[in-house]
Amino acid sequence: MSLKTHYDLLFNDAVESIKNDTYSIDSLIESPSDKRFGITLLARPPIEIKEAIQEFLNEVKIVEPKQYYYNNTDIHITVMSIISCYNGFQLQHVNIEDYIHLINESLKTITSFKISFEGITAASSGLMIQGFMEDNTLNLVRNNLRKTFKTSHLEQSIDKRYTIQTAHATVLRFKAPLNNKSEFLKLIERYRTHNFGTFEVDNLELVFNDWYQRKKFVKKLHKFNLY
Template sequence: MIQSIYDQMWQRFELASAHNDFELDSHLIDVANDSRRGITALAYLKQGNSLILDEIMNFQETVRELEPNQYYHPLDELHLTVLSVISCVPKFELSEINVHKYAEIFFSALSTIQQIEIKYSGVSASPNCIVLQGFPANNALEEFRNELRTQLSDAGLRVTIDSRYKLVTAHSSLIRFKTPISDGQQLFKLCKQYRNHDFGSVVLKDFELVYNNWYQNLAVTKSLARGSVLDQQRV
């Protein structure tokens, strides 16, 4: 199922490349006063195997040579979204929710799972971004997501879980298109070279619940809860 989702994305990317019909995020990606905020459970890739980050950096730099004016997610901000609890909406403030209750549920769900291993194999893309294809090695990610969904729903807290689509993949966004693509077919050919590239595997044991903007910029992100599946340490 996960591969079929990546394949569907790729087909849309191929069509956009052929017709130069990309979706550009040019009006907000560099705007300092973008007020969109949300709540997300995630894990940063920087906690894992550094060789993966090297592979990602090499890929990003290769694309940058062809498309220097796109948005390249910084390596220390690359992450796996466990669940978008509240999708980013304009002017959302933490004062609107009981942060403590969300943190309690985050820790409760975290206590039920094992560490999560993700294999990153190849890239996919859509008309607006390029992503790293992630494939869970076990059911831990799905179990974590479902536990969060269940407990948040049972608690009657404000959520927008799965409002756009049900999150089942384990992808990480690498590049977003913010300016016109100079040569769509060349970009497609370049990405096709990495379609099945082995980026490596990562074991994720540290997770966070964060208050974030649309692009998960660390300068804006505020950690609401942090924990590990190994020792259940909480912050």
């Protein structure tokens, strides 16, 4: 299945869930009792791409102001969830230098690569910017990580929830019922193929993070430069 087909299927399913009121409202977004943390390898788009995304989100806010919108500091592409967020995980549970070493091994033949943010897609829980890779580099990174961690003794949960294959960035989550479904659906349809820009990924970050990658909880553990 092509990436475009995958995004199309996600979008169509999400639209149906919105029309039928079967979309998911996240009750934990602002809950002080949410203690889900993990470790993620991610890429961040540059500021000009983020600003283009915020222009879109500002339009959505007018229609649906009560939803959860990602700040520029939190927008990212998940390269790999090394340890998927779960209740009670703490950084002192692991030796982070061991993780840095394995990731360095996985990246030693990897050069920078480009991602194009073209259009939006959706899920039953929110909206995402569609990311498309210009070559196979991101898939190679992920496969290298799978192979490297598979033979290690380190705690990890790679592909335990699902096998990651996209390059999307989540930018909105539903935290309240939609009050203007019709206008909301019209707006996201209008941005379905909108070009947010293309950028080069020349570094990756390993971070300790909460479920939503909020800046106040994220701790950068290491930066991997790609040449």
